[in-house]
Every structure is written in C-alpha cells, then in structure tokens.
Amino acid sequence: MEKELIGKVALVTGGTKGIGRAIAERLSQAGAIVVVTARSRPIETQTKHHFIAADLTISSETDKVVNEVNEKFGSIDILVNNMGGSASPSGGFAALTDEHWENDLQLNLQSAVRIDRAILPQMVEKKSGVIIHISSITGTLPVYQSLGGYAVAKAALNNYSKSLSKEFSPKGIRVATVSPGMVQTDTMDAYVQSLADTSGLSIEQVTQNLMDSLGGIPLGRMALPEEIAELVVFLVSPRASYITGVNYIIDGGSNPSL
Amino acid sequence: MEKSNRELSGKIALVTGGTKGIGKAIADKLASNGATVVVTARKPPEEESGHHFIAADLTDGNAITELTGKIIEKYGTLDILINNVGGTASPAGGFQMLSDDDWNRDIELNLLASIRLDKAMVPKMIEKNSGVVIHVSSLNGKIPLYQSNFSYGVMKSALNAYSKTLANEVAKNGVRVNAVSPGMVKTTAMETFLESYAQSINKTVSEASQQLMDSLGGVPMNRLAEPEEIANMVAFLVSDGASYITGANMLVDGGTFPAV
Structure with missing residues (x-):
C-alpha cells in the first residue's frame, strides 16, 4: 500500500466501529498518524490509533479533543467527521418528538459544525487541510418510514459541507462529502x-x-466498510487535489436519479 | 515498483482520444498503475507514448467494428474502457448559431461514439462477469452555458443519463459504469484557446482565464485543473478500491458546481 499520507495527522470522529474504524485503519495504512474519538473506549483495545473519549454532542468536549490532539501531535491535517446515527423510532413523522429531532441534529450536524469550527483556524493558518463529512444516501433519498430525522440532518450536513467548501476552498482547504448507501x-x-x-x-x-x-x-x-474507507482515503490524498465541494455517492447504484 | 505488484497489472485498458489532453493523462496514469493501454485518435501522436496506438475516427461505425476486432484479436479481452473522446467544433453565439450539422456532429462525437463502443465492448465484459466503463463527461452537462458549448453541454447531459442507465442494467453482470465530469482543465487545447481568446479581447492570458472561470460563476479553487488531476479520479474509479461505486457521476471541478 502506498504511504501517501506520511507525516499527516488525521482525526476520525466515531472511529472505533463500523465505517469510522475502517477509515481510521486505512488512513493508518497510508502512513497517517490517526486519532479516533468515541464516547466509550473500544472493548477490544486492538486500536493502535490514539483514542480520545469524547461525547461530541457536548460543546466543551470538542475543545478538549482538539487541544489534546494539538498538544500530542501538532496541528490537524485531515478531519473526517464520521460520527452520526440516530436513536429515533421508526413509524414516520408523528413518531418523532422535539427531542428526537434535536438529538438527530446534534449527532449528525452540529457535532460536525463545532469540530470544524475548532479546527479550521489551524488549517487556514497553514493554507492546507482536508475536511470530509460522512453523510448518507438518505440525505438525497428520503425514506419516511424510518430515519426521518436522520435523513433531514444529513441533507442539512450536505448543504453545510457545500457552503463550507465555498468559503474555505479559496484558502487552500478542501471540503467534501461522502454519502454511503447501505453498509x-x-x-x-x-x-x-x-x-x-x-x-x-x-x-x-x-x-x-x-x-x-x-x-x-x-x-x-x-457495501463493506472498507469500500467506503477507500473513497475517503482517495479524497484526503494528494490524488484528489482538485476535488472540493462535492458530494460523492457510494451506493452500488441505489440512488435512482441522475 | 514491480509491474506485477501494481493495482492494474494484467488489465487491458482502452482510452479513446488518448493521445492528447485528459485522455493522454489517463492513458499514462493507467499504464503507470500497471495496465496495458491501447489508445485511439484520428491521427497518431506526435511523440511516442509507449501505448498501443490504433487510428480510429469513432464517429464512424465501421471504424469501431475494426477497432474492437483488433483489440480482441490481440488481447482477447478488455477490462477497462475509458470513453474519453469528445469535444465540439460548433460556433459560439447561442441557439440560433447552431445548424443541424452542428448538432449532428456534437451528437456523434459526444454521445453516439460512446454508445457504439460500449455496445461492442460491454458484452465481452458481461461474458466474464467483470469490467469497468468510464464516460468522461463535462461540468457543462450539469451547468448549461448558452453563449458557447450549447450543444456540447446538452450532449454531455445525455451522456450522463445514458451512463446511469447503462450502470443500472449491467451492475448485475459485474460491470461497473461511471461518469467523470471535469470542470475547466488546463489542456494544451485549453491553453491555445486561452491565448487566442486573450488576444481577441486584448487582455492577458491570466485575465482571459479569470474571465472564463467567472463565466462559470467562479471556481472556488481559483485555478484550472491539471489533466493529471482528472486522470487520478479515473484511475481510482477503475481500480478495485472503487468496487462499490457504480452509476455515479463524479465531479472534479475545484468546487465550481454551485448547488448541493
């Protein structure tokens, strides 16, 4: 495997399980120093990555993570906003309370907004950096029976990611979204x-x-988690030097529209 | 690196319009990743590229049959098909400037050439239950410009729809089909165009380039792509790393496309 990310410091939120773990693993294979966050330490401490316990739906935890990475490894070159999900019930519109909506937005949108805000200044200063937002095919392909709040939050994340790319691409920072289908x-x-x-x-x-x-x-x-990780590693690598502001769908063709 | 260790070693790839610009960059990249590369163009390249060159005018149905025959005869198979050929010689000036002939030429070069070649090659891929087809489209397919490239943009939109439809049909046969939509790319042809355009408006090349970027609504990365940057995307898509990607249209545009 080509070591195209040697010397780079990467932060992967929600990096102990599923897609996040596959991304962390693949970034590490490519030579990056990888820091992962999650609310709780992974049970199998197989993780050779640096682990920081943090609940990124809480504002103060974000600063704690960024400060710890900066102190130990220096500034962050690659940020993969992978955390997300939903604990909201299925059953459509009427099944979702204010609290469900708030939780879905915190987990899938605001956690990414906050950590981007904390890290962007150091990327702007270096005039380089890559930010990935892991979204979902449901952000462009809504299903109302379940994941209603989650899908809306992912659609918001897509819009936010595009907006951020417009503001920061002129400053040397690439911002891109990856929307997996079923994994x-x-x-x-x-x-x-x-x-x-x-x-x-x-x-x-x-x-x-x-x-x-x-x-x-x-x-x-x-999809296998590793297939999503391949696309993410491509996007954060120098091979993707002209790619910003995109939302790449990786869904085995699921999205029916052009 | 040993050729046999590279990710495309043993693969046979065809790149149409592979002697210049984006096509040449793609051919070079695939070869450096280990593939055996065949390139087509109407005329042989000025410099020896190391790729297997076959002269073909892909707007001619007979030429496609001949090309397909040569490839199958020599290699027995095709693993990677890059439909890169395209372009337009239609005049600027909007809708009223375009004659039936202009439309027909743009349809032939940007849509039918790909359809005919896919029709000849994809059955071979279906037979062995594996293969990758790329259609090199254009940002113009998603951002229509009427002042120039009017019919070219329309054809690239059609190519996008065709590519997605083909992807839906052949996914079950192990064949992946994707489109790549580059924004403005600094090819030799683009540089020549910028120089002549700059002269015609009495501006510097960099001012002319800025004006062109502004005509697309601005390019957030504030520069044109290098052909190699498009080639990198194509090389990724045809590799096993992209095994779950089909029916996609990947923009490589420095952020130019304005919408979500």
Missing part, C-alpha cells in the same frame, strides 16, 4: 438480526427487504 457494519448486522428475530424471516429475506426499501441496489449487495 454492512456490525450495527447493520445486529439490526438485520433483530428484524429477522421479530419477523421470523431469514437474514437473507430481511436484507433483501431492506435493499428493496431503497428501490433496490443494482450491485445486489451492501
């Missing part, structure tokens, strides 16, 4: 298992139903 993370596996348990259907049938709910996936399978 076979541990969380997804557990979700599929629970759906199978409650419905009495097989894992394969539940998986197929989930893919069908997106209107079908032409490639006929979910």
Whole structure:
C-alpha cells in the first residue's frame, strides 16, 4: 500500500466501529498518524490509533479533543467527521418528538459544525487541510418510514459541507462529502438480526427487504466498510487535489436519479 | 515498483482520444498503475507514448467494428474502457448559431461514439462477469452555458443519463459504469484557446482565464485543473478500491458546481 499520507495527522470522529474504524485503519495504512474519538473506549483495545473519549454532542468536549490532539501531535491535517446515527423510532413523522429531532441534529450536524469550527483556524493558518463529512444516501433519498430525522440532518450536513467548501476552498482547504448507501457494519448486522428475530424471516429475506426499501441496489449487495474507507482515503490524498465541494455517492447504484 | 505488484497489472485498458489532453493523462496514469493501454485518435501522436496506438475516427461505425476486432484479436479481452473522446467544433453565439450539422456532429462525437463502443465492448465484459466503463463527461452537462458549448453541454447531459442507465442494467453482470465530469482543465487545447481568446479581447492570458472561470460563476479553487488531476479520479474509479461505486457521476471541478 502506498504511504501517501506520511507525516499527516488525521482525526476520525466515531472511529472505533463500523465505517469510522475502517477509515481510521486505512488512513493508518497510508502512513497517517490517526486519532479516533468515541464516547466509550473500544472493548477490544486492538486500536493502535490514539483514542480520545469524547461525547461530541457536548460543546466543551470538542475543545478538549482538539487541544489534546494539538498538544500530542501538532496541528490537524485531515478531519473526517464520521460520527452520526440516530436513536429515533421508526413509524414516520408523528413518531418523532422535539427531542428526537434535536438529538438527530446534534449527532449528525452540529457535532460536525463545532469540530470544524475548532479546527479550521489551524488549517487556514497553514493554507492546507482536508475536511470530509460522512453523510448518507438518505440525505438525497428520503425514506419516511424510518430515519426521518436522520435523513433531514444529513441533507442539512450536505448543504453545510457545500457552503463550507465555498468559503474555505479559496484558502487552500478542501471540503467534501461522502454519502454511503447501505453498509454492512456490525450495527447493520445486529439490526438485520433483530428484524429477522421479530419477523421470523431469514437474514437473507430481511436484507433483501431492506435493499428493496431503497428501490433496490443494482450491485445486489451492501457495501463493506472498507469500500467506503477507500473513497475517503482517495479524497484526503494528494490524488484528489482538485476535488472540493462535492458530494460523492457510494451506493452500488441505489440512488435512482441522475 | 514491480509491474506485477501494481493495482492494474494484467488489465487491458482502452482510452479513446488518448493521445492528447485528459485522455493522454489517463492513458499514462493507467499504464503507470500497471495496465496495458491501447489508445485511439484520428491521427497518431506526435511523440511516442509507449501505448498501443490504433487510428480510429469513432464517429464512424465501421471504424469501431475494426477497432474492437483488433483489440480482441490481440488481447482477447478488455477490462477497462475509458470513453474519453469528445469535444465540439460548433460556433459560439447561442441557439440560433447552431445548424443541424452542428448538432449532428456534437451528437456523434459526444454521445453516439460512446454508445457504439460500449455496445461492442460491454458484452465481452458481461461474458466474464467483470469490467469497468468510464464516460468522461463535462461540468457543462450539469451547468448549461448558452453563449458557447450549447450543444456540447446538452450532449454531455445525455451522456450522463445514458451512463446511469447503462450502470443500472449491467451492475448485475459485474460491470461497473461511471461518469467523470471535469470542470475547466488546463489542456494544451485549453491553453491555445486561452491565448487566442486573450488576444481577441486584448487582455492577458491570466485575465482571459479569470474571465472564463467567472463565466462559470467562479471556481472556488481559483485555478484550472491539471489533466493529471482528472486522470487520478479515473484511475481510482477503475481500480478495485472503487468496487462499490457504480452509476455515479463524479465531479472534479475545484468546487465550481454551485448547488448541493
């Protein structure tokens, strides 16, 4: 593997599981010094990355993370805003309370806004840096039965990321969004298992139903976390030096529109 | 690096319009990543490139049949097809300036050439359940400009729709299909254009370049792309690293596209 990121300091939020862990791993293979955050320390302390426990939905925790990275490793070159998700119930519009909306926005939008705000000044000073926002295909392909608040927050994140790129690309900082389709993370596996348990259907049938709910996936399978990580590493590398302000969809063809 | 260790070693790639500009950069990049590269153009390149050159005018259906035959005869297969050929010789000045002939030429070069070549090559990919097709489109396909490139932009939009539709159809056969939409790229042709344009408006080349960038609503990165920067995206998309990417249209435009 080409060591194209040697000497670079990368921060991956939500970097202990799923897509975030795959991104951290791949950045590290490319030679970067990788710092990961999550609310709790990973159970398997396999992580050779530097770990900082932080709840980034809390404002003061953001500064703590940035200060710690700066003290130990210097300024941050690569920021991957990967954390996100939703604990809101399915069942459509009426099932979502104010609190669900607020939680979805905190987790998927405001946490990224805050950490960008904390880190951008050091990138501006160096006139270099790359910021990635991990969004979701639901940000452009809404599904109302579940993930309503999450999808709206991701759409907001897409808009915010584009806006940020317009402001900071002239200053040497690239900002890009990656929108994965369905990804076979541990969380997804557990979700599929629970759906199978409650419905009495097989894992394969539940998986197929989930893919069908997106209107079908032409490639006929979910993504592996590593496939998302490859795109992210491409984007933060010098190979992507003219790429900013984009939202790259990586979904096996799921999005039905042009 | 040993050729056999590179990520495209053993792969056969065809790059149409591969002797100049973006096409040449793509051909060079794929070769340096280990692929065996065939390039086409109407005329042979001025400098020896090391790629297998086949002369072909892709607006001619017979030429495509001949090209396909030569590739299959020599290599037996094709793994990577880069439909890069395109362009326009239509006049500026808007809608009323474009004759039927102008439209027909732009359709041939920017849409039908790709469709015909895909039709000849994609069945070979379906047969072995693997292959990657790239359509080099243009930001113009998403940002229409009527003052110039009117019909070219329309054709690139059509190419985008065609590329997505083909992707939907052949994904189940192991073939990935994607479009790449470059913004303004500093090719030799672009440099020549900028020089003549600068002269015609009595400005410096850098002022002419700025004016052109402004005509797109401004380029946040404030410069044109190098051909190699487009080639890097294409090389990524055809590699195994992009195994979940199909039906996408990847903008490489320094932030020019204004919308979300």
